Amino acid sequence: MDIEKMESALAKFIDLMNINDLTELxxxxxxxxxxxxxxxxxxxxxxxxxxxxxxxxxxxxxxxIQALELTSESATESSLIEIPSPxxxxxxxxxxxxxxxxxxxxxxxxNDTVLCIVEAMxxxxxxxxxxxxxxxxxxxxxxxxxxxxxxLFIINPS
Amino acid sequence: xxxxxLIANRGEIAVRIIRxxxxxxxxxxxxxxxxxxxxxxxxxxxxxxxxGPPPAGESYLNxxxxxxxxxxxDVDAIHPGYGFLAENSQFAxxxxxxxxxxxxxxxxxxxxxxxxxxAREIAQSAxxxxxxxxxxxxTDDADALTLAHKIGFPVIIKAAAGGGGRGMRVAxxxxxxxxxxxxxxxxxxxAFKDSTIYIExxxxxxxxxxxxxxxxxxxxxxxxxxxxxTLQRRHQKLVEESPSPAIGPRLREEMGEAAIAIAxxxxxxxxxxxxxLLDQEGKFxxxxxxxRVQVEHPVTEMVTGxxxxxxxxxxxxxxxxxxxxxxxxxxxxxxxxxINAEDPNNNFKPDPNRITKWYQPGxxxxxxxxxxxxxxxxxxxxxxxxAKLIVxxxxxxxxxIAMKCALDEFDIRGIKTxxxxxxxxxxxxxxxxGLVNTTFxxxxxxx
Numbered sequence: 001m002d003i004e005k006m007e008s009a010l011a012k013f014i015d016l017m018n019i020n021d022l023t024e025l026x027x028x029x030x031x032x033x034x035x036x037x038x039x040x041x042x043x044x045x046x047x048x049x050x051x052x053x054x055x056x057x058x059x060x061x062x063x064x065i066q067a068l069e070l071t072s073e074s075a076t077e078s079s080l081i082e083i084p085s086p087x088x089x090x091x092x093x094x095x096x097x098x099x100x101x102x103x104x105x106x107x108x109x110x111n112d113t114v115l116c117i118v119e120a121m122x123x124x125x126x127x128x129x130x131x132x133x134x135x136x137x138x139x140x141x142x143x144x145x146x147x148x149x150x151x152l153f154i155i156n157p158s
Numbered sequence: 159x160x161x162x163x164l165i166a167n168r169g170e171i172a173v174r175i176i177r178x179x180x181x182x183x184x185x186x187x188x189x190x191x192x193x194x195x196x197x198x199x200x201x202x203x204x205x206x207x208x209x210g211p212p213p214a215g216e217s218y219l220n221x222x223x224x225x226x227x228x229x230x231x232d233v234d235a236i237h238p239g240y241g242f243l244a245e246n247s248q249f250a251x252x253x254x255x256x257x258x259x260x261x262x263x264x265x266x267x268x269x270x271x272x273x274x275x276x277a278r279e280i281a282q283s284a285x286x287x288x289x290x291x292x293x294x295x296x297t298d299d300a301d302a303l304t305l306a307h308k309i310g311f312p313v314i315i316k317a318a319a320g321g322g323g324r325g326m327r328v329a330x331x332x333x334x335x336x337x338x339x340x341x342x343x344x345x346x347x348x349a350f351k352d353s354t355i356y357i358e359x360x361x362x363x364x365x366x367x368x369x370x371x372x373x374x375x376x377x378x379x380x381x382x383x384x385x386x387x388t389l390q391r392r393h394q395k396l397v398e399e400s401p402s403p404a405i406g407p408r409l410r411e412e413m414g415e416a417a418i419a420i421a422x423x424x425x426x427x428x429x430x431x432x433x434x435l436l437d438q439e440g441k442f443x444x445x446x447x448x449x450r451v452q453v454e455h456p457v458t459e460m461v462t463g464x465x466x467x468x469x470x471x472x473x474x475x476x477x478x479x480x481x482x483x484x485x486x487x488x489x490x491x492x493x494x495x496x497i498n499a500e501d502p503n504n505n506f507k508p509d510p511n512r513i514t515k516w517y518q519p520g521x522x523x524x525x526x527x528x529x530x531x532x533x534x535x536x537x538x539x540x541x542x543x544x545a546k547l548i549v550x551x552x553x554x555x556x557x558x559i560a561m562k563c564a565l566d567e568f569d570i571r572g573i574k575t576x577x578x579x580x581x582x583x584x585x586x587x588x589x590x591x592g593l594v595n596t597t598f599x600x601x602x603x604x605x
Contacts, residue, residue, distance in 0.1 A: 018535050019512055088209055088226040120226035121256070145230035147208040148223060149192060 010036075081131055082139075083153040085146045089120035093142045101142075103153075107135050115153055118146060133157035160234040160259060160475055161185060165199065166224050167239030170529045170546060171453075172199035175237050178467040187231040189224060191217035193537045198529040205231055212539045218242045221249055228258050235259035235474060237467075241541070244450040245272055245321065261474045262428050263373075263449050270424045271447045275318045275356045277424075281444035284419040289435070289443045291358035299336050302357060306335050309359045315339055317346035318354040321446060323393030325349055328360050363595045364435040365404055366390065367442065369417035370458045372469050373427045374479045381414035382458050382466075383488045385431075389583065391506070391599045396576070397583065398454035399493040400461050403554060403592030404436060413442055414483075420447060428473050429455075429466055453496065453546070456527055460492035460550040491557040492550040495565070498542040501574035502603075510538035514572030519564040523550040536573055544575065554592070558584055579603065 013036055017025050026035040085091070093101040093116055102114050109115065109129040117124045137154040140146055162185040165175045172188060176199055179186045188203035193212035200206045207227040210217030217223070219242055228236055236258055238244040247268040253260040262268070271277045275295070278288045290309040296302050306313050306329070315338050317325040325345045329335040339355060347353040365388040373379040386402030387395045405413070417432035424447070431452050433445040455466045464481075472480070500506040516532040528545035530536075536544060549564055551557040562584045565577055583589050586602065 015512060015535075088207060088223040088230065090230060120222055121229065147227070148210045148217075149208050 079157065080136060081133070081155045081157050082151045083115065083127070083129065083131075083155060084149045085118055085152050086127070086148070087118045087120050087125055088147050089118040089125070089145070091140045091142065091144050091146045091152065092117040092119060092124075093138070095124075103135055103138075105135050105138055109133060109135060109155065127152065129153075129155065131155055131157050160471065162187065162231070162233045162235075163261075163471075164189065164224070164228045164231060164233040164236045164258075165203070165239065166218070166236050166243055167241070168194055168197060168199060168218060168529075168540065170527050170543065171239040171451075172197075173202060173529045174527055175239060175467055176202045178465065178471065182468065182471060184471070187227070187233055189218075189227050191539070193539050196534065198531065198534075207231060212537070214242065214539060218540075221246075221252060225252060225256055225258070228253075229256065233258065235261055237261040237470070238450070240450045240453055241322070245448070247272060259474055261470050263426050263430065267424045267426050268449050271426075271449055272321070273318055274316060274321065274446050275354070277420075277446055278356075278444065280423050281416075281420050284416075284423045286416045286420060286444045287442065289358040289361065289445075292356055296355070296357065299339065302335060302339055303332060305357055306332075309357075311335075312360040312362070313357050314360040315342045315355050315357055317342065317350055317352070318356050319350035319352035320346060321448065323390070323395075326393050361435050361437055361443070362597070364388075364437050365402070365594070366395075366433065366445075366596055367402055367405065367413065367436045368431045368433045368448075368452075369413055370452075370455070370466070371417055371421050371426070371430045371432065372464075372466070372473070372479060373421055373430070374473045375427050375476060376478045378479045378482075379418045379421050379426070380479055380481060380483050380486060381417055382462050382464060382486055384410060384413060385454055385457050387454065388594050388596055389589070389598060390596055391603075395454065395496065396599065397493065397495055397580070398457050399491065399554075399557075400457045401488050401491065409440065409442075416442070416444070420444065429470050453543075454494050456525060456546060456548045457492045457494045460523075460525065460548060461488045461490060462486060463489070490550055490552045491554045492548055493554075493557050493561055494546055494548040495561065495580045496543055496576075497545040497547055497568070497570075497580075498576045499536045499544050499573045500542050500576055502576050502579035504574075506576070507574075508538070508542045509574040510536045510542070511573045512536075513544075513570065515569060516571075517567075517569040518545070519547070519567035523560065524548075524564050525550070544570070544573070555590075558590055 023038045102116055110132045111130055113129045114126045115129050116127050118127055133155040136156050139151045163179055164187040165172045176186045186203040188199050188206040189209045190200045191210050191212050209223040209227055210220050236253055243249040247265040250260045250265040282288050292305050312328055312330045315327045327338040327342050329338040342355050343353040367384050367386055369384050370382040384402050384405055385398050385400045387398045389397040420432055429451050431448045434442040435445055436442045459466055499509045501509055512535045513532055518526045525548040526545055530544045549557055549561045551560050565581050
């Protein structure tokens with residue numbers, strides 16, 4: 001894997017996405033592929049654009065994009081959903097300091113399950129799951145400051 | 159002593175403010191929308207917090223997220239820049255209630271001067287001339303027609319909650335007056351959530367002259383001379399210069415005193431600018447007061463040697479002004495061009511694209527205020543300003559030549575810019591001779 005070529009190709013891919021307002025881009029050559037997703041709303045659906053590479057030359061437009069290798073990602077992992085913070089504030093795992101956390105890793109959740117609180121300007125905002133599935137990972141710690149779009153939970157949707 | 163500041167803005171002004179903070183040794187917190195992740199101001203600050211998706215309404219105008227960011231980052235103060243929340247008195251009030259200093263005037267001054275009709279009243283009671291217009295709020299179309307006939311066409315219709323040259327319409331006869339009022343009301347409602355409009359006599363053949371003020375919290379107010387911003391397109395400034403070719407020492411003193419009187423009458427503190435129209439007889443009329451640092455502040459900085467943003471922080475810290483009116487001198491001439499990502503040959507259509515090359519001019523007396531760089535994508539979500547080019551020379555003639563050279567040197571590829579328009583303006587006889595009015599661009603450069 002040639003890091004410099006990868007960096008330059010990645011820069012070109014990111015430009016391609018920005019200029020064409022893409023949210024997803026997948027490039028495959030042979031058995032290698034790379035997939036880029038914008039923003040936090042990762043949806044388990046087929047990618048928006050698939051480009052098959054033809055040669056080594058890196059072009060500014062669509063075809064002939066350099067092949068890259070990707071650290072292996074299983075099919076199941078790539079369908080995981082990240083729940084982003086819709087607010088800037090402080091993340092709390094429980095309704096109050098003495099209570100149990102709303103959820104733990106491994107819990108099953110549905111659309112209405114409250115996952116956490118993000119406190120902003122003294123207002124405790126309950127963040128709901130909005131997907132059905134199982135919590136795989138909790139990305140932030142209790143009391144941590146979070147920004148807009150920052151990943152809070154990883155859920156394996158059912 | 160303010161030691162940690164959040165900059166509630168983006169683009170070139172965020173860069174400008176962060177620079178001033180760095181020189182003061184003050185910590186900086188940048189906020190950015192998802193569209194501005196790669197923005198220059200984000201990398202420059204000590205800390206950066208994402209406050210929302212690209213649309214301004216959900217990010218740079220999102221009071222809740224910005225205040226939350228200020229709280230999690232534990233800042234002492236917020237500098238609002240210009241535009242966005244800079245003249246939003248509610249935002250200033252919320253800052254105060256959250257114990258966060260707002261780098262600007264008090265919410266009360268902002269409320270007074272933000273209502274453009276009230277601002278006219280304040281000016282009038284301070285002894286400053288205002289243009290003929292409605293003394294009472296307008297009730298209906300008949301009322302408006304009577305007023306227009308009394309003051310005489312043409313008239314200009316403006317949003318009372320507006321400013322910054324937005325939501326203005328000129329009417330020259332009865333039918334166009336009624337039509338324009340209805341459109342102006344709708345535009346005002348959409349842009350400012352307030353459909354109140356007022357009418358003024360429209361001065362043809364006038365110059366736009368504004369006076370920069372600095373006021374501390376101890377009652378001291380000083381003016382830093384004028385800026386001539388006559389060259390505009392659709393009420394948006396294109397070129398600004400100081401001193402004005404139309405202003406001599408006596409008029410400067412008169413206008414400066416008038417501006418200070420208005421600031422005093424509204425208990426103003428921090429930086430502000432009072433805008434006037436100057437007619438062909440040398441008579442000036444108050445238009446509005448802007449309660450913020452302005453886009454074109456570098457022009458005044460070059461000729462006075464005063465760092466206006468630094469002074470804003472010093473005032474916010476409670477320091478008295480370090481200079482008196484007698485200390486203020488205008489040295490040489492400075493001119494600014496606002497370089498926008500727009501196509502001057504296609505009705506100024508915005509060109510939000512990726513900059514593939516950025517080579518900016520430099521040298522003695524050449525200043526570029528920008529956030530742009532080669533590889534940057536100009537965002538479609540915000541205004542199209544990519545850079546401000548300011549040139550300072552001992553005389554206006556030298557300044558114009560130097561500006562032409564700087565414009566020629568400025569090489570921007572990948573986006574259309576308004577540089578070609580300025581190259582034409584700076585070669586135009588009328589501009590070179592200082593003989594322009596507010597319709598100059600429309601008259602000579604419409605395509």
